[in-house]
Amino acid sequence: MLFSEIPEHNEFKNALIRHVALGRVGHAYLLVGPPGSANLTLAWAFATYLNCTFPIEGDACGNCSSCKSMAQWAHPDLQLLFPKKATGTQTEAEAQTIFKNYLRQHPFLTLEEWLAVLEQGSGQITKQDIHAITQRIAIQAFIGPYKIICIWLPECLNNAAANALLKTLEEPPARTVFLLVSCASEKIIPTIRSRSQQYYIPPFSKEAIEQLLRKQYTALDAHRYGAIAFLAEGDASKAFQLAEQAAPAHFDDFSSWMRHCYSGNFTKLIKQSESFHKLPIKEQKDFLRYALQLLRMTILGKCNPTVSDTTLADESTFSKNFGLHVTVSQLHLIIHLLNQAYAHLERYAHAKMMFANLSIQIATLLKAKQLSILGHALSKNK
Template structure:
């Protein structure tokens, strides 16, 4: 059983450490070395956009970079590589507890009144940046702002963040985590150095699963193929019924004749009490399926089909957020989306 020190987030999984409390960085050594070298040379960009699929370690890398900056405030004497954070060290413990005075981690806020997390990062969260940056650094070192993920910024929050990125104070680094960087404001992307992270390879993914006690039967190659190089996907597939949900959804969407009864059974499986993770798995599987469909259309030269898929992604993403915000019937939500995708993919 994990002894959690980090606050619970909107995407927390039971017994899986948060990125802020994970001392192990796997699969991104080249990028980590590039960042360490840039910092040592005094060339670290003030705005970093870590882009890549969900669950591959983007946020973990962000916290490791923050730990590196806090541990070595003088860039010229910093080591050329990240050293493994000391879980017993003060900086690591403060970062894990969301209590480090030089770090601001912005994500979907928890609403005490409603007892649930918001579906977006609001402008009120982004306004915390100005208050944070108005304070004098406690040790004269770097300050780090992590937006996780920037995909969740609403329009007002994105515009407010842009203002902070335009005129950053000295010795301040913004790290934006983005699963779909193309959906961010172009003006935000233009003010950041885009750092693309790749999915984990099979051995790295299998090793992390064993570390988390979530190893899945089958070869490393099978795990990586199914999870698309994402340890989060692998955990959801093997521990929370994600494989079954994805398989049923695939059959419903690709079938020539839509099975309404099976769609309702799927809706029942991802709704009800203690089914928040399963509901999230379903919604993520839907969006990923549309992404793959759009990519396939674009690769085939069907620009109209790719554009239609992009519009469908926006429509479904709005429906997902409405279902979460207004507590709509999840069973009908899932069945209705399955029907819509079946009609769109078989048109």
């Protein structure tokens, strides 16, 4: 990973480059950013630059053996820590291989995605992980000038691991750099935060997300780049998920679902619940995520009609028409119900029952609006 491959964040990149040029590289950096931000990729690019054999102005060369091994997370002077299963049959080498292979394909990886890969509700970094790292950094660097330890999500350190890491940070070995990549720095013990140079990495802009999408997904409809970038809200991981979703199929299912909810056609809603239950769990979650995004777009369209122009034609038409028949308060309530349903799926709820119950709740909510309109019309005619 090179700095040039990451859009924006130029001020932060330049600050890191100055640290190297002036010989003032810190022993610990804490890069804090929301899920889907550039915090991990910036740490990766900085690690590449630190040990590049032939750095160019403002970046690593990308061609030397050090850069090539960094691109694969395979550099002998780079150690990587990440949340793992609390118990399991995998060896450390197997866990590292799985994580690095996945990370190369998903550089904006989020904890939610990684836990789904693990098929685990939570993950942690243990004291044993920290001890293994401290043993490795006690020896001299193999190739580069720096030994680098990248800890992805230090908020997942258990108490024993956090205390063990603190001891190392208090007396760091020479020419050793810790890169702590966090999405929730408030969960990191204060003494670790105080011993690190902390930087906040903001979400990507809409333009940056479009740039990443155009590079990663060259076959997308030209209008779709802007629509996805708007919906992603600065989260590159979410943008990539939306790009991989079958949006037209989701749209057809969602629009028919809302029509059945609005008309109170419970026979068809029950049939849809059965169809939903047959989908793989990932597709069930994708559908709910898509529904949430389109409803948020409907709210924005009601507040600012030009917003809906960033979607595809069918989605834009639906958003405008649906927005005429519901209030912003109702949309917020439906979004709340969808978020609850998503949380139930995370806890392995029965999909058919969950979706049927959700449909009834939304239909009841929409029916209340219709009755209110009818009552208002009748009162005016009296």
